[in-house]
Amino acid sequence: MNKKTIIYIIILIVLVGAYLLTKLDRNKGKRFNFFTADSISVARFEITTQEDTISLAKEADEWRIVEPVNWRLQVGKIEKLYDTVLTAETSSIPVSENESSLEKYQLTDSLAVHFKTIDASGNVLDDVLIGKSSNSNVTPVRKIDSNKVYLLETNILSNVKQTLDSWRRREIVEIAPEQITKFMVVSDDTTYTLTRSDSLWQYEDEKESFTVKDDNATLMTMKSTFNRFAATGFVDGEYDKYADALSNSVLELRIEMRDGSKYHFRYAPYEEKKYVVQLNNDTDTLYLQSEISMTKFQKIAADFK
Numbered sequence: 001m002n003k004k005t006i007i008y009i010i011i012l013i014v015l016v017g018a019y020l021l022t023k024l025d026r027n028k029g030k031r032f033n034f035f036t037a038d039s040i041s042v043a044r045f046e047i048t049t050q051e052d053t054i055s056l057a058k059e060a061d062e063w064r065i066v067e068p069v070n071w072r073l074q075v076g077k078i079e080k081l082y083d084t085v086l087t088a089e090t091s092s093i094p095v096s097e098n099e100s101s102l103e104k105y106q107l108t109d110s111l112a113v114h115f116k117t118i119d120a121s122g123n124v125l126d127d128v129l130i131g132k133s134s135n136s137n138v139t140p141v142r143k144i145d146s147n148k149v150y151l152l153e154t155n156i157l158s159n160v161k162q163t164l165d166s167w168r169r170r171e172i173v174e175i176a177p178e179q180i181t182k183f184m185v186v187s188d189d190t191t192y193t194l195t196r197s198d199s200l201w202q203y204e205d206e207k208e209s210f211t212v213k214d215d216n217a218t219l220m221t222m223k224s225t226f227n228r229f230a231a232t233g234f235v236d237g238e239y240d241k242y243a244d245a246l247s248n249s250v251l252e253l254r255i256e257m258r259d260g261s262k263y264h265f266r267y268a269p270y271e272e273k274k275y276v277v278q279l280n281n282d283t284d285t286l287y288l289q290s291e292i293s294m295t296k297f298q299k300i301a302a303d304f305k
Contacts, residue, residue: 030092034141034152037117037125039082047160048114054164065167069236069285072169085156086117088139094148095140105140105149106131113161114144132157170230172279172287173263177223182256185297192301194219208301218303225296226255231287235276239283242268246278253297267294 045056055067056078063078065071102108112129119125131140131149139152183194192205194212201212201219212219235242245268253265263280267289270276275294277287 031089031153032092033086034088034090034150035086035117035126035128037086037119039086041119041125042086042117043120044116044118045081046114046116046118049161050110052164054167056167065164068164069168071167072171074167074169077167080159084154084159085115088152088154088156090141090150090152094150096149097147099147101149102131102142102147105133107140107142107149113157115160130157130160165233168234170232172229172231172265172277173226175226175229175257175263177226179258180223180226180255181258182254183222183297184254185251185299187251187298190298190300192299194222194304203301203304205301210301210305212304216304218299221296222299225293231277231289232274233288235270235286235288236284239278239286242270242276242278242286245269246276250275251294251297 043058047054047056053067054065056063056073057066059066063073065073096105103111106112107129109129112131115126115128115130116124117126127144129142129144131142133140133151136155137153139154139156140149141152142149181196185192190205192203195202195204199214201214201216203210203212214220246266249266249268251267253267255263257263266278267275268278270288273291275289275291277289279287
């Protein structure tokens with residue numbers, strides 16, 4: 001084989017390789033951002049599942065749940081939508097355009113999560129159905145008015161298909177424990193008060209009165225509870241169901257703060273080892289807490305000595 005022939009063969013190999021690469025790239029398609037909205041343009045999210053329709057809206061500089069309740073949003077939830085959902089990319093070539101394949105990808109109206117992004121003027125930016133794939137690393141999606149199915153190159157379903165309670169901020173109150181100046185506890189077994197005076201506390205019940213150091217283990221446990229005084233769940237619009245039990249509560253807790261603010265909690269049985277909690281006579285929303293949260297306050301004089 002002479003030198004010229006070898007050169008021709010090399011050129012042919014290069015040309016064939018270039019052709020194959022071009023064809024492969026054409027078949028793969030270009031990657032693009034599937035969602036139109038971004039963190040600047042979107043002012044509202046609407047997420048509809050079989051269980052709920054949840055709306056998140058930006059009010060002033062704060063994102064909140066606005067439907068079906070008006071509530072504070074859990075920290076980091078909006079950032080997940082911004083960073084994972086709105087930035088999701090896919091190939092420009094759909095994996096299917098057949099209506100018959102929609103059920104396979106759980107992209108029918110009854111199976112999919114319906115996800116909308118809306119701007120401040122009320123214009124819908126994205127109206128998308130989000131399905132589920134056997135491959136947990138991708139997410140099938142389609143526009144509401146199209147049968148073209150695309151596979152997002154990330155799993156966004158876990159960021160949008162959540163219960164209402166998963167979106168809600170769980171802190172019942174957010175206070176600094178060191179600002180508490182008084183505890184008042186009333187139950188069938190115990191009734192006592194603890195009142196701060198400088199670095200000491202005064203304990204009083206029907207029989208005893210004595211001082212308690214600020215570093216008393218039981219007192220410190222009570223105060224540290226308010227580092228994150230959170231609910232495990234919520235009960236909305238069902239106050240009448242628990243009204244009698246709350247009026248004869250298992251435990252009442254009142255606390256007072258340095259700034260003069262006061263908080264009043266009532267505990268009533270909910271189910272095994274769980275209690276429903278009422279804050280400041282609110283009848284719209286009740287909270288759920290575990291039994292152990294309540295028993296931190298069910299103490300006797302000996303616990304503070």
